[in-house]
Amino acid sequence: MAIGVTTTPEKSKPSGSIMNDPQVRGIFYQVITVVILVALVYWIADNTIQNLKRANIASGYGFLNGRAGFDVGQSLIAYTSDSTYGRALVVGFFNTLLVAVTGIITATIIGFVVGIGRLSHNWLIAKLSLAYVEVFRNIPPLLVIFFWYSGVLAVLPQPRESAALPLNIFLNNRGIAFPKPVFGDGSQYVFYTFVIAVIASFFLARYARIKQEATGQRFPLLWTVLGLVIGLPLLAFLATGSPITFDVPVAGKFNLTGGSVIGPEFLSLFLALSFYTAAFIAEIVRAGIRGVSKGQSEAAHALGVRPGLTTRLVVVPQAMRIIIPPLTSQYLNLTKNSSLAIAIGYADLVAVGGTILNQTGQAIEVVSIWIIVYLSLSLTTSLLMNWFNARMALVER
Amino acid sequence: MARRILTALVGAAVMGIGAHAASAATLDDVKAKGFVQCGVNTGLAGFAAPDASGNWSGFDVDYCKAIAAAIFADGTKVKYTPTSAKERFPALQSGEVDVLARNTTWTINRDTALGFNFRPVNYYDGQGFMVRKGLNVKSALELSGAAVCVQTGTTTELNLADYFKSNNLQYNPVVFEKLEEVNAAYDAGRCDVYTTDQSGLYSLRLTLSKPDDHMILPEIISKEPLGPAVRQGDDQWFDIVSWVHYALIQAEEFGVTQANVEEMKKSPNPDVQRFLGVEADSKIGTDIGLTNEWAVNIIKAVGNYGEVFDRNIGAGSPLKIERGLNALWSKGGIQYAPPVR
Ligand SMILES: N[C@@H](CCC(=O)N[C@@H](CS)C(=O)NCC(=O)O)C(=O)O
Numbered sequence: 001m002a003i004g005v006t007t008t009p010e011k012s013k014p015s016g017s018i019m020n021d022p023q024v025r026g027i028f029y030q031v032i033t034v035v036i037l038v039a040l041v042y043w044i045a046d047n048t049i050q051n052l053k054r055a056n057i058a059s060g061y062g063f064l065n066g067r068a069g070f071d072v073g074q075s076l077i078a079y080t081s082d083s084t085y086g087r088a089l090v091v092g093f094f095n096t097l098l099v100a101v102t103g104i105i106t107a108t109i110i111g112f113v114v115g116i117g118r119l120s121h122n123w124l125i126a127k128l129s130l131a132y133v134e135v136f137r138n139i140p141p142l143l144v145i146f147f148w149y150s151g152v153l154a155v156l157p158q159p160r161e162s163a164a165l166p167l168n169i170f171l172n173n174r175g176i177a178f179p180k181p182v183f184g185d186g187s188q189y190v191f192y193t194f195v196i197a198v199i200a201s202f203f204l205a206r207y208a209r210i211k212q213e214a215t216g217q218r219f220p221l222l223w224t225v226l227g228l229v230i231g232l233p234l235l236a237f238l239a240t241g242s243p244i245t246f247d248v249p250v251a252g253k254f255n256l257t258g259g260s261v262i263g264p265e266f267l268s269l270f271l272a273l274s275f276y277t278a279a280f281i282a283e284i285v286r287a288g289i290r291g292v293s294k295g296q297s298e299a300a301h302a303l304g305v306r307p308g309l310t311t312r313l314v315v316v317p318q319a320m321r322i323i324i325p326p327l328t329s330q331y332l333n334l335t336k337n338s339s340l341a342i343a344i345g346y347a348d349l350v351a352v353g354g355t356i357l358n359q360t361g362q363a364i365e366v367v368s369i370w371i372i373v374y375l376s377l378s379l380t381t382s383l384l385m386n387w388f389n390a391r392m393a394l395v396e397r
Numbered sequence: 398m399a400r401r402i403l404t405a406l407v408g409a410a411v412m413g414i415g416a417h418a419a420s421a422a423t424l425d426d427v428k429a430k431g432f433v434q435c436g437v438n439t440g441l442a443g444f445a446a447p448d449a450s451g452n453w454s455g456f457d458v459d460y461c462k463a464i465a466a467a468i469f470a471d472g473t474k475v476k477y478t479p480t481s482a483k484e485r486f487p488a489l490q491s492g493e494v495d496v497l498a499r500n501t502t503w504t505i506n507r508d509t510a511l512g513f514n515f516r517p518v519n520y521y522d523g524q525g526f527m528v529r530k531g532l533n534v535k536s537a538l539e540l541s542g543a544a545v546c547v548q549t550g551t552t553t554e555l556n557l558a559d560y561f562k563s564n565n566l567q568y569n570p571v572v573f574e575k576l577e578e579v580n581a582a583y584d585a586g587r588c589d590v591y592t593t594d595q596s597g598l599y600s601l602r603l604t605l606s607k608p609d610d611h612m613i614l615p616e617i618i619s620k621e622p623l624g625p626a627v628r629q630g631d632d633q634w635f636d637i638v639s640w641v642h643y644a645l646i647q648a649e650e651f652g653v654t655q656a657n658v659e660e661m662k663k664s665p666n667p668d669v670q671r672f673l674g675v676e677a678d679s680k681i682g683t684d685i686g687l688t689n690e691w692a693v694n695i696i697k698a699v700g701n702y703g704e705v706f707d708r709n710i711g712a713g714s715p716l717k718i719e720r721g722l723n724a725l726w727s728k729g730g731i732q733y734a735p736p737v738r
Contacts, residue, residue: 055490056512056629071558071570081558153585173586174544174569254532254543254589255569264587265571345573345582351549354574358483358550361490361511 048364063360064089070355072347074263085356092352093373099269099348100335100377106274107334108327111281118286129282136279141337144276148268149344156264159255168248170256175263177256179246186240193236194229201225265346269338277334281327288323289315320392328385332378339374349373423495423627423634424468424686432474435461436494439479439576443600443710443718444500453477456709459699460498460519460625463641467691472698481575483550486511489628496638497626500594502552507626514635517642518624519702521722521731523617524556525595527602530612532589537616541566546588548572548579553593556619580604594621599716633686640685643734644692647672648701650725650734655700658693672737681737692737702732 018024052059064086071081076094079087117129136144153173157163162172170177201224208219237244249259292315300310341348350370357366427433437445437457445455453461462472478494489497490512500522501507503515528534537560547554549572561568571588573579583591584605591601595617602608625638648654651669653661662675670676674689682689699705706723707713724730 054630057490058510069555069558071554071561071568073570073572081562150581150585153582153587158586252542253539257542342574343578345571345578347572351572351574354483355549355554355572358486359506359555361486361506363487363490 052364057361059362059364061365063356063362063365066360068356070359072352073345074266074347085360088352088356089349089369092347092349095266095346095352096335096338096341096348096350096373096377099266099273099338099341099346103270103273103277103334103338104331106270107277107281107330110274110278111330112285114278114282115285116289118282119289133279133282136276137283139276141272141276142340142343145269145272145340145344148272149264152264152268160251162251162256168246168259170249170259172256173264174255175261175267177249177259177261179248180258180260182245182247184243184245186243189236189240190233190244194233197228197232201228204228263346265341265344268344269341269346273334273337276337277330280330280333284323284326284330285319288319291322292318317392321389324385324389324392328382328389331381331385335377335381336374423631424637427468427495431469432476433461433465433468433496434476434478434494435464436478436480436485436488436497436499437461438485438499439481441500441576441597441600442603443714443716444596445477445479445498447477447479454709456520456705457498457500459705459709460641461496463645463695463699463705464496464498464638466694466698467637467641467644467687470688470690470694472694481550482548483574485550486513489513489626492628495627495634500597500623501626502594502621503624503626504552512629513626514629515624515626516635516639518622519642520596520623522594522596522621522623524553524592524619524621525598525617526614527583527591527598527611528589528614530610534614537614537618538564538566540568540590542568543589544569544571544587545590545592546571546573546579546583547592548576549574551593552619552621557592560618594623596623596710596716596718599710599718603715636685637687641695642702643737644672644695645699645702645705646725646732646734647737648692648696649703650727653696653701655696655704658696662693668737 019028049059065084067081068083068085068088069081070088072079072088072091074095075091076098077087077091079091114129114132117125118133120126120129139147156171156173159172159174162170162177164170168179204224205221208221212218247258249256249261251257296314296318297310300314301307305314338348339350342351342354345351353366353370357363360366435458437453437455440446441455443455445453445457447453458475458477461475461477465474466472468474478488480488480494480497480499485497485499485501486507488494497513500520502522503518507513508515526537526540528540534540540561545557545568547557547570554570554572557568557570560566568590571582573582579591580601582588591598593601595613598613602611602613605611625642627635627638648658651661651666651672653669653673658673661669662673664670664673667676671679671681673693674682674691679689682691685691688694700708703720703725706720710716710718711720720728720730722730723732726733
């Protein structure tokens, strides 16, 4: 591209035409490129507006305030057909976010387990991990989604024959139904104590680190924190007279009623995205660990550090530096792949937007919203990961 | 770089020209390319479905053929674009198809904001519900709490929301974009109820693994006047598409059929003579941009409205739909054509 020309290191003497000066020529080409680009964008935009007008198609973002008129299967926020199109889009956005965040967390966990499994000295574990990676990495994600969806629908029982699991959890082809907590009077104290416990644990962790750095003594952090976070709210719960009750699913005419339900659409999309992306993450993790020179763990062993601790304190932190950048692009992939939701009727941003696009005919507006939202999601993810990467980077002392 | 700019320029230019062509006289474009590009659904037996060798047939398909016959005196000069409920409107707006004959409901929103024109209703329909017989449901009012399968981008999903809301019933919508996905989900028991136009239900029921286990509930919850749609701004094309339907109705009213159309040209009835273009100095076809034989050509290609109905969705088809509202106005229905004169 023309832009590369500017960085020519040497200045050649101007001989004859000014255009022979690489610097001038570079700037000249860049200006031309920008002018053409701007003109092109303007021309396309203008043409689009003219054509929409000629075709008598309404335009503008005003439609977002109109009544949606359709229902959405799953929503994290209050939504009815009386809500606006704008709110319907927000519902879709949260659904996208939900599947992306839960998918990223699960894919990371599976990916790390499988990636480390591939390096295992245990033959069976190593081969199983290899098989996992090869199977999931080589199937298009859409097929993985269909696989889970038809699998879920075909294997799970009809609602009238729901499988009853412990803790009043039920499984059928309408999803997983589980008891929904009902927060009565006084339950806010349980919540407050929980928050206090979390904050306390945070300070405790700092204290433990400082103490270990100063004295070398290790503090039983895990158990103390667990005790705090579970124990304190439990105490509050008992003290306020058990204000939290559970709404348990019971058999209704068509399906179970009451409780909360996670539908098969979310389940299969979530499982498919997690399993699919985990295969790539596993390879990244394996490469990352391999990338840490052997001398590092040998040195740790020589110092008498136990193997588990060696992995945790010596190998993984160094491997992370290799892992994080490609991991970021896997997270971005997962988020973008979540738009395949439309194939199985999960109400994500693309599905809901598509419905709106069709009911209102505002194609350009809806598509522009999609682009902006996905772009912002991706940029935010990148920013977070860059920040994380900077924190993990080698700190030279 | 230069190469890339060039490609972009060419691409943009094509876009501009394409959009321009779409707003020009559609009839001239169609004549120039030699066929009608017809938007149909992706496969709804009886309305539009391809057979194993890719030949389309159905009620909507016959409308495409009739339009082609009116223009080219040849009902085969059609190319079909299968569209899902969601794809159909952009396809028509962008000029990818010349006409949409795809069980599309005429609504004010589509007629105005989306930039389309509707006039004749070729099938008066209404939205219905299908359930498994085993549920022992006798009326839609007993459906509270049910999971309902529905296709997105339809009037169906809007009527559904309104109906359940106004009757204070709860439901769980399961929304898909493609027809096969809705069918598969309903067949697999993901939903208790399938809702769409009643005509569609008759057709879809036959594609289920056990059609006899399912029944259609008596309630009709909406008006679904289905008809061909065209883009706004081309009155001549709009007239042609409209009058193709009226010609089919008129032919049934006059008793002109695919078999007797040549015979009927000799009819002493001046109305029939004018309709079939044998009246001296007739301009009945040329005024609309076609030949005077246009009605004859339509009838030769597909028969009259009654024949099209019977063959595809009525008594002569597996669907066995009654004429009902779609009987001629003179026979208790509301199908009616303005006079051809
Ligand atoms: N008449 C309604 C519904 C039309 C419609 O799309 N019906 C579905 C279900 S019967 C259909 O034909 N789908 C065929 C397809 O998507 O290919 C409308 O115009 O919105």
